[in-house]
Amino acid sequence: MLGWWRMGATAGVLLAGLAAQAQTASSWTVKPEWVRAHEEFLASDVMAGRGSATRDEEIAATYVASEFEGYGLKPAPGMDGYLQAAEVFSPELDGHATLTAGAVTLEQGRDLRLLISSATTVSGPLVEVDVQKPIPEGTPKGAVLLSAGRMDQSQMGQFVRAGRKAGAVAMLVADGDAATALTGQWGGGTRVPVRLAETHPTGSGTNLAAVSEAAIARLHAQAGKTVTLAVHVVPSSTVRKTYNAIGYLPGTDPASGTILLTAHLDHLGIGKPVNGDAIYNGANDDAAGTTAVLELAHALASGPAPRRSVLFVCYGSEEVGELGSEYFGRHSPVPLKGLIANLEFEMIGAQDPKMPKDTLLLTGWERSDIGPMLKAHGAKLGPDPYPEQHFFERSDNYQLALEGVVAHTAAGYGTVATYHQPDDDLAHLNLEFMTTVIQSLVEPVRWLATSEFTPAWTKDGQPHP
Numbered sequence: 301m302l303g304w305w306r307m308g309a310t311a312g313v314l315l316a317g318l319a320a321q322a323q324t325a326s327s328w329t330v331k332p333e334w335v336r337a338h339e340e341f342l343a344s345d346v347m348a349g350r351g352s353a354t355r356d357e358e359i360a361a362t363y364v365a366s367e368f369e370g371y372g373l374k375p376a377p378g379m380d381g382y383l384q385a386a387e388v389f390s391p392e393l394d395g396h397a398t399l400t401a402g403a404v405t406l407e408q409g410r411d412l413r414l415l416i417s418s419a420t421t422v423s424g425p426l427v428e429v430d431v432q433k434p435i436p437e438g439t440p441k442g443a444v445l446l447s448a449g450r451m452d453q454s455q456m457g458q459f460v461r462a463g464r465k466a467g468a469v470a471m472l473v474a475d476g477d478a479a480t481a482l483t484g485q486w487g488g489g490t491r492v493p494v495r496l497a498e499t500h501p502t503g504s505g506t507n508l509a510a511v512s513e514a515a516i517a518r519l520h521a522q523a524g525k526t527v528t529l530a531v532h533v534v535p536s537s538t539v540r541k542t543y544n545a546i547g548y549l550p551g552t553d554p555a556s557g558t559i560l561l562t563a564h565l566d567h568l569g570i571g572k573p574v575n576g577d578a579i580y581n582g583a584n585d586d587a588a589g590t591t592a593v594l595e596l597a598h599a600l601a602s603g604p605a606p607r608r609s610v611l612f613v614c615y616g617s618e619e620v621g622e623l624g625s626e627y628f629g630r631h632s633p634v635p636l637k638g639l640i641a642n643l644e645f646e647m648i649g650a651q652d653p654k655m656p657k658d659t660l661l662l663t664g665w666e667r668s669d670i671g672p673m674l675k676a677h678g679a680k681l682g683p684d685p686y687p688e689q690h691f692f693e694r695s696d697n698y699q700l701a702l703e704g705v706v707a708h709t710a711a712g713y714g715t716v717a718t719y720h721q722p723d724d725d726l727a728h729l730n731l732e733f734m735t736t737v738i739q740s741l742v743e744p745v746r747w748l749a750t751s752e753f754t755p756a757w758t759k760d761g762q763p764h765p
């Protein structure tokens with residue numbers, strides 16, 4: 301427990317005593333039927349998996365907003381309701397694409413396969429590059445890079461990153477097993493990354509196409525000529541909305557800062573059927589985290605007003621690239637400087653076999669003093685046993701951590717078998733575990749909202765971009 305380095309032995313004993321007290325002294329009981337009721341709604345088949353930026357996600361957000369209102373939370377400062385809408389650029393392609401370079405024309409489905417598309421037509425001079433070497437310094441911006449050599453899937457990823465860094469508008473690779481394996485990551489076909497409309501009004505900027513061996517040879521003869529990669533976007537598909545549900549519990553001392561409790565309310569929607577089930581319910585990922593935020597809101601709003609304010613946020617569009625939290629970070633109703641801590645709840649619906657019984661893992665445990673302090677006040681939290689998985693960097697807390705907010709994710713079973721499967725459903729949830737861990741957090745979070753203690757990063761704990 302590296303986080304304890306700040307405290308002397310006496311403080312440790314004192315805090316252990318507090319923990320024993322806190323476990324018996326909660327003035328609030330989280331009822332198992334409340335936990336089950338949120339899950340019964342959010343993870344039901346009728347919610348169709350709460351696909352990011354869909355009507356189903358909007359319904360889930362409306363449910364959370366309505367619960368916040370019912371508990372007595374207020375709209376956040378500057379908002380007149382409990383929903384924050386963000387436009388996302390989310391185009392669909394009609395499947396036709398054409399690449400022209402001088403005298404050569406390639407059609408999607410014959411010699412050309414779009415792997416990743418920004419859903420915009422791009423053009424630039426054709427530049428040949430050697431896949432084994434870094435992209436040459438003098439490569440003009442706006443080029444279309446052609447790499448003839450064979451590469452595996454991870455080299456393909458590196459090529460895309462290097463190409464984007466060099467300002468290329470598109471990357472062309474030889475078609476083969478690696479290209480097929482890459483598209484397998486998103487279930488085949490062309491991936492059109494979804495982005496916030498305000499940051500990427502014309503798409504993601506990434507274009508990767510695989511070209512047949514025969515066509516590669518023909519393209520080599522066109523080096524230096526202008527290449528145009530034309531795509532066709534389904535009309536009216538481009539801009540959709542995603543929703544964050546936000547509730548606010550005003551504190552009695554506005555200068556003492558705000559605590560942010562978060563989860564994400566979207567999931568994968570309808571997808572590839574597994575054993576005849578195509579609904580990705582996301583009961584654990586992350587209706588469970590949403591339930592934790594709801595029940596902590598319920599508990600805190602029902603007690604006396606805390607000294608600090610508490611902001612409860614359930615994000616939309618996490619599953620397509622953490623867009624809800626990105627938007628929130630750019631449009632927070634409370635200045636980020638005023639946030640003294642963020643706890644994100646992810647997949648708390650199953651007990652991790654490596655953790656003590658009824659205990660959540662907290663990512664980046666040793667990076668700040670918040671985990672040890674909450675634990676000392678009775679929270680069933682402990683160090684993340686999977687540092688190699690980089691959960692700290694892979695969740696919604698990370699963007700805020702980069703901004704300096706002490707932000708961590710609390711999770712149940714880090715590597716659960718139902719992860720991103722249709723059987724992440726009510727039947728595979730451990731509702732008793734959920735109820736126990738949420739209950740354990742009520743008094744510690746209330747304490748955090750009331751105390752003089754301000755969480756801080758440990759030495760070298762704060763991440764930097």
Ligand SMILES: [Zn+2]
Nearest residue numbers: 585586619720
């Ligand atoms: Zn997920």
